[in-house]
Amino acid sequence: MAGPPGRGGIMEGSPSSRDLTDVSRCLVTGSRPSQSAADVAGLLFSGVRGLVPRPPSESGDLTCISLTLVDRITSDLTSRSLSPALTPYCGDILTGLFQDMDLMSQLIHQFQAEDQIISHLAAKTASTCVFYQLHQSGTISPVWQQKCVQAFHSSTPGPELDACLWSLTEVLKRLLKGAHRDVVGTLLAALDSSLSALCSKFLPEDRKEGTVERLADVTSSSSRRRGTTLCLLLDLLEVLTASSLICGAGVCLRSQRMTHIHSSALLTAVSCSSQYFVKKRALLLLKRAVLQKAGEDWALGEDPPPTGLRHEHFRSDANMLARSVLTAVAADWLRSVQVKSASFFGGTRQVRGEEAPKPDCVMLRAVSLLLLKSMELCVQTAGATGVDGASEVSGCLQSLWVFLRRCSIQLTEDTHRCCWLSLLFGDQDDDMMEAAKALFSIFLHHRLCSGLDDVAVLEAACSSGCNPHCHFLLLLQSVSFDHSILLDFLISTETCFLEYFVRYLKYLRADWTGFTAACGRSGSSDWRLSLQQSHTASGGGDRLEVTWKGEQDGAEVSSRVQPAGVTVRLAAGCHLVEYDSSDQSDPENMEVSLEEPGPSVREKSRFSALDVKQEIVGQKQCESSDSEPNSTLERRQEEGPSLPSGRAACETLARAVLCMSELREVVTRLQTKKLFPYNPSSLLKLLAQVENCA
Known part of the structure; x- marks a missing residue:
């Protein structure tokens, strides 16, 4: 049976297909394949491009296998976990892939694949390769960096933008956990303007007429992909916020301050988004920002630097976030915050008999902490300036109690x-x-x-x-x-x-x-x-x-x-x-x-x-x-x-x-x-x- 056009039409069991499977088995088990490093590099490159002959029933399986193998080889070399016999062999494979065949360009090309699994695996593999090249040469891949800049400036929701968002987030996490703070500054400086343009598109700063409509359009229920893109952006914003804490005064770029600068738009997203998972993700980002705990889930061992080492806009940004929250509460923001029933593994638990539904306490706690910490910042600022903000704080506190009573019987x-x-x-x-x-x-x-x-x-x-x-x-x-x-x-x-x-x-x-x-x-x-x-x-x-x-x-x-x-x-x-x-x-x-x-x-x-x-x-x-x-x-x-x-x-x-x-x-x-x-x-x-x- 012939395969799809452009796939070569080779029958199942052809040498190319079988050879790639053998390479996969050998590398997974830790043994050296019989083929030379150059031959294996050629097979992997063809697999990433989708050119390895395969029957129709295998669809994109071999492309996924090739991407996974490249990711595994690169990770093992970076972590130095390979045996002495395999280390030079796998190093020769990557040399052929990166220097002779320009693998990174092919990985980036797969970012726009309609198959979401292939697009994600390509982003994952590219991130691993970027980090490997950093270890080898001390430089960030210019091809990957340029693609991110282009995708962020275009700001068009789709597989390519999603892959770039996820890949940059992953690279920054690895850099921050690896204490490569100087590289973080260099990378973010190159992406600063494009990230600013991206945030302005998805999270408009102004309160002018149409802001709510623009946010609603970005997260409309008719396009779940837009909601997914926004959540990936929120994940990136948390990493950027964490970088400002971890890097301290050494780096101070606008992109690192986006969560605070766009705090009003994030609050609007919490109240106006038609998708609950977007509301929740935006709220959790704001909560971690106000607590100065951005990145707490992954920044293991990376304690924020002392207060004296934080960037020059740290206090003003914190006050900006607190002020945005109190202003929103005064404008009856809490009334529009939706809290669904508590979720469990497998979905929302069914309520039996006269049992009352359980509210989503993650949301309740996030709202409460966001308000309480914002009020704390407000009174601290008021005390420092001699201003009495007691009435404003009292009104905000009463609004919080009303909200909690409404959401929890x-x-x-x-x-x-x-x-x-x-x-x-x-x-x-x-x-x-x-x-x-x-x-x-x-x-x-x-x-x-x-x-x-x-x-x-x-x-x-x-x-x-x-x-x-x-x-x-x-x-x-x-x-x-x-x-x-x-x-x-x-x-x-x-x-x-x-x-x-x-x-x-x-x-x-x-x-x-x-x-x-x-x-x-x-x-x-x-x-x-x-x-x-x-x-x-x-x-x-x-x-x-x-x-x-x-x-x-x-x-x-x-x-x-x-x-x-x-x-x-x-x-x-x-x-x-x-x-x-x-x-x-x-x-x-x-x-x-x-x-x-x-x-x-x-x-x-x-x-x-x-x-x-x-x-x-x-x-x-x-x-x-x-x-x-x-x-x-x-x-x-x-x-x-x-x-x-x-x-x-x-x-x-x-x-x-x-x-x-x-x-x-x-x-x-x-x-x-x-x-x-x-x-x-x-x-x-x-x-x-x-x-x-x-």
């Missing part, structure tokens, strides 16, 4: 608003700490500008959901007052817990009365309801529930381990620091048992110390209550059943104090043995001062 008006932080971020430690830190900054700014006394400030903070005492107490409850989990947070670099914790302890030592009030509030009905609903509100994530009862005046103590990462650590019975390795530790106090609902060994061994601490704190609390003015006591009594008994408040306070006391003791022990990763002297001093407050 578990968050009702009866729910204490400070609990929303724990409900929304309970299974994402890093996001929860970022949100808590942002809300703390917002609270401190409001406290400074309001002119209210401490009691009124805290009451207003609770109504706005930003009382730092409530947030810290909820954090302690979510980890069952387990000091070892707080120690994990202190040591881990995955969250900003250390920064948050130190700032909060400084405030706590100055406002102990506010913390004791929060402990009393923890027994209120709206607080308890929130904790009971935390599993449902989280969007269906599985978490371990730990319940134990202590015989303390008949009181039942119940706690839930909410963060998913924390749950894993508890279930495994291990921590970042193995306390049993210290001869000063008590092994039986380190044991964690979650096999039954009763108290664990840890909790049983703690009861005696807890009882003693409760008596001490309880006595102080009662003495404080006896000395309060009658008007204050009457006001508290008028609040009625919403407040728990004084005994329950003392119990919560005692557990919190004991947790921090145990944390101080274990950090001191580790510091003594020189096992702590940094100098904790300031932290230990703060913890000791807090203990004295009790």
Whole structure:
């Protein structure tokens, strides 16, 4: 049977087809093919061009095999993972392909293939070859670079533009992970104007009439390819943003600032795109940009440089992004943000019976963090300039609560608003700490500008959901007052817990009365309801529930381990620091048992110390209550059943104090043995001062 026109019409089993298959088998198994390096190079080149004779049933399979083999050989040579016998042989193959046959031009030609698999494999192979040539000669392929410039300037959605976007993204990732920062600057300088033109086409900066229509046209449902192209552009924007953090002051190009410059258009894309995956991708890009965590999924080991080394536009760009967000919220942007039901493997989970649909918590958290961090930047800028931005921030915060209540039926008006932080971020430690830190900054700014006394400030903070005492107490409850989990947070670099914790302890030592009030509030009905609903509100994530009862005046103590990462650590019975390795530790106090609902060994061994601490704190609390003015006591009594008994408040306070006391003791022990990763002297001093407050 004859093949398609131009394919040679060779029958299956022809020498050319069989030879290429043999080469593939040999290279995959690590053995040397019988053909010479020049012959193998010729076969691979013909395969990439689609000229290897094959029957119709094989379609583009041999082209894909050829591309895959070139990619594998190039990757193995770059990583030096080949055997000594194969290394010179494969090097000769690539020499023939690149120098004698101009393989890169053929790879780029395949970018425009209608077969998406071939187009993608060509882009993948070209990226690998670009990186290999960089290692060999220290230069970027001019043919590949020129094709990217042409595609970006034309800005025509299609396979070629998609392949160029993906290829550039991949090359930049490899350069950044390989610490080739000087090459990054050279490459981006050559592409800067073309990338600017591309972003202006897909993400128009202006707010003139027709901007929304242009964005809607770019991501119209009639052309899913346009949505795919935009998502590839968003991936590239994240890499460009990450490069500005990783390269620091060494490189400062407009293309690296595109996410911030086009932030208004990205917000419009979130609200106006007809495709949900585009909305979500744009929102996640903005979230990572405002958190300064662009590239966190792939930039392993590449920590952003210190603030002093960042480029000259860093602060102005951050303020530009924050201002764009607050302006959009003031223009009712949140009303147009769509949040679908939570997705699972295989699609959206079916709702059974009267079960409420679970919202997409990834979207909810992204929106919340974007707003909270933008508000934090706003108040920091306002504080530096002496401007009071409290009213604007307060309005934005209220808009956020309305949005969350609209999108999640578990968050009702009866729910204490400070609990929303724990409900929304309970299974994402890093996001929860970022949100808590942002809300703390917002609270401190409001406290400074309001002119209210401490009691009124805290009451207003609770109504706005930003009382730092409530947030810290909820954090302690979510980890069952387990000091070892707080120690994990202190040591881990995955969250900003250390920064948050130190700032909060400084405030706590100055406002102990506010913390004791929060402990009393923890027994209120709206607080308890929130904790009971935390599993449902989280969007269906599985978490371990730990319940134990202590015989303390008949009181039942119940706690839930909410963060998913924390749950894993508890279930495994291990921590970042193995306390049993210290001869000063008590092994039986380190044991964690979650096999039954009763108290664990840890909790049983703690009861005696807890009882003693409760008596001490309880006595102080009662003495404080006896000395309060009658008007204050009457006001508290008028609040009625919403407040728990004084005994329950003392119990919560005692557990919190004991947790921090145990944390101080274990950090001191580790510091003594020189096992702590940094100098904790300031932290230990703060913890000791807090203990004295009790």
